[in-house]
Amino acid sequence: MKIKLLAAAAFGALAGAAHAQSSVTLYGILDTGFLYQSANASNFQSKVNLGHVYELKDGGIYSSLWGLKGSEDLGGGYKVNFKLQGSFNLPTGRAGLPDAPTATAMFNQQTTIGVSGPFGTIDLGRQIVPMIYAMADTDVRNAQYFGSILTGWLGLNQAAGWPGNSTNGSIGALYDDNAIVYQSPKFYGASFALEYAPGGVAGQFQGGTRESAVLKYSNYGLNLAAVYYNGHDANPFAPNGAVTPATGLNNNRFYYVGARYTFNGFSVSTSYSIGKNPAKSRQANFEMFSGGLGYQFNPFFNVTSGFYYLKDRNFSSNRSSLFAVGAEYSLSKTTRAYAQVGYVNNRGMMSQTIVYGAPVPQGRSSTAAMIGIRHAF
Secondary structure, eight states: OHHHHHHHHHHHHHHHHHHHTOEEEEEEEEEEEEEEESOOOSSTTOOOOOOOEEEEEEOSSSOEEEEEEEEEEEETTEEEEEEEEEEEOTTTOOBOSOSBTTBOOTTOSEEEEEEEETTEEEEEEEEEOHHHHHHHHTOTTTTOSBSSHHHHHHHHHHHTTOOSSSSOOSSSOSEEEEEEEEEOOOBTTEEEEEEEEOOOOTTOTTTTOEEEEEEEEEETTEEEEEEEEEEESOSOBOTTSOBOOOOOOEEEEEEEEEEEEEETTEEEEEEEEEEEOGGGTTTSEEEEEEEEEEEEEETTEEEEEEEEEEEESSOTTOEEEEEEEEEEEESSSSEEEEEEEEEEEEETTOOOOSBTTSOOOTTOEEEEEEEEEEEEO
16 A cells, blocks of 8 residues: 555656646747838739838848747657747737738637657647748848848749739748648757648649758858749649639649858858649749848847849849848847838839838839837746
């Protein structure tokens, strides 16, 4: 009897210790500022110039967001992890970009559960795809919402017919539903990530599926990245928001190689990418070139700049160039102020934007400037 009582007490102590090693964190980011833009459109494919705009806008660096994340220590270096993260518009309080034109979600960026250990990490659910992190690591502008590799890549999507009112891109992806992502540990600075997202379409094995691979190297101030992304039935929404039937059509492919080097406060970056619709390459086949330069004056103040050029490989008249420069000053560990300015020159059917969420009309040039503040908690 005493042995049973001692065993029960020991088990209870172990359970209590395991419970004590679990954690849940509430976190978030508030990011907003005043934006001026000289030419604006009603949507991402509009040819109509509605004139200049001056507004309080969310997301000068990245979107405002909030989330919950946690982990439980299983012992032996293994953990169970989860993350729930959603964006919102700070000036209005509304939910952020929907995952489909007719629906929004509380956690529209990440809803994952997974396991980590000496082998790396595996996450299941809706999540930011590995290609975006690789692009941010090799861009001096860090794939920000204002004038960066992210807005350049969104320009490829706009040229390929992305409606702009959902997270389902035409080329590559920012988020993927139903995704299974494996991230390896680093081996002498090298790592890789693999993604597969089953479509869940009855009778159509490839319907809505996604797969991607990312290879990265980070050491001695040098970041290198190579990306391959392929998708079936990408952006399956008609202009009225209706969902078209999944057919397993391979219509989304993106390649990217990039490099960034930092030394003595200076940072330089460059990249080359191709985005196409393999099923209709004569309609959607684009190239993007980028270059960046930045300088960290001190631990609190830095300046970055970037140039992003888009080219239609089928029609030479469709091209676009964007230049942006920004300065950030850290007021504290969690708060920074920023100022940014950019200019985009669109030709033909191109409509590359300067800042995500503020469309520029097709074939129009535009200038934008923004000052704002960003706070993390």
